[in-house]
Amino acid sequence: MSLSTLNHSRVAARPLKRHGALGRAIGLGLAGALATLTLATPALADKTPRQIQVQANATIDVAPDQATLNARLWERTPAQVQGEETSGNSDAIKEARDRLETRTGELIRTLENAGVDSKQIRAGSLSVRPDYMQTASRGEDSAPPKVRTQVERSVSLTLNELDRLPRVLDALTAAGVDSLDGVSYGLQDSNAADDRALEQALERARQKARMMAKTLDVDLGDVVNIQETTAPRYQPQMMMRAAEADSSGSSAEYRSGEISIDAGVSVIWEIDD
Structure with missing residues (x-):
């Protein structure tokens, strides 16, 4: 190199x-x-964020201002041995239906005469079904089973004046309804009652947060999160108490009681430095 x-x-x-x-x-x-x-x-x-989280619940009791009644009417054809119905059974069904429609119309007119607004009366559609009859057996000789046809319609109505309830119930009884499913009490404006329950739950949450902050010697800051833990809800009450008429002939009394509405919230506050 x-x-x-x-x-x-x-x-x-x-x-x-x-x-x-x-x-x-x-x-x-x-x-x-x-x-x-x-x-x-x-x-x-x-x-980590310095926060206080509070859960609170509230329950309010509200007097109902609405009542709903559900009644049923039915008609039956003559009984026949099961499996052996004749051709005339269709005619018997038509006759039963005609009787039912007549009774339904009379019931609606009776309710209107009792002061029920026609807009608050709802007549259901026609229902047709077989009605199987139980037959008693005596040893080995047992009767063959029988069947008949039942045609039925439901009629429901809503009352916004509870003082009319006794008169309406008397009208239903006089009209000969085949079934009355009691009285369901509710509220015309349930949203307003729901808001009241929710407001009380929020107020309770604020009271608890202030008490906790004071006890722990800290200051509450802004609210950073609000959540419903229990949405306001209520179930219409099924209550009807009839007092026996006394010697003076006074009518029965119907007491609706009160409706309970629950609400729950979860609120988070910041803790100020």
Whole structure:
């Protein structure tokens, strides 16, 4: 190898040494940055929000101002031995249906005469079904099973004046309804009652939060989250209490009781520093 060639090799090798030193410096810098980031992470994790979370419930009792009644009327064809129905059965069904429609019309007119608004009366559609009759067996001589056809209609009505209830019940009895499913009491404006229950639940939550903050010697900040845990709801009450008429001939009394409405909330406040 000549001298010029050897000198050229030494000169070309110097940048490689500088590059190696630069790489080591960059590597040490990155390692230091990562170490700093790792040390800072626990400090950031310790800064959790300072909050107070409160759950509260409220129940209000409301007197109902609406009553719903459900009655049913039905007619039946003569019983026949099952499996041996005659061709005249269709005529018997038509006759039963005609009697039913007549009775339904009379019932609706009776209710209107009792002061019920015609818009509050709902007559259901016609229902036809077989009615299987149980026959008693005497030893080995058991009577063959019999069946008849029952045609039925439902009539429901809503009263917004509860003082009319006794008169309406008397009218239903006089009309000879075959079934009366009692009285269901409810509210004309259930949303207003729901709002009252929810307001009381929120007020209770605020009272609890203030008491907790005072006891722990902290200050409440802004509300950061509100959630319903129990949506306001109520079930119409099925209550009817009839008092026997006394010697003066006073009518029976019907008491609706009260409707309970529950509401629940969960509220989160910040704690001021």
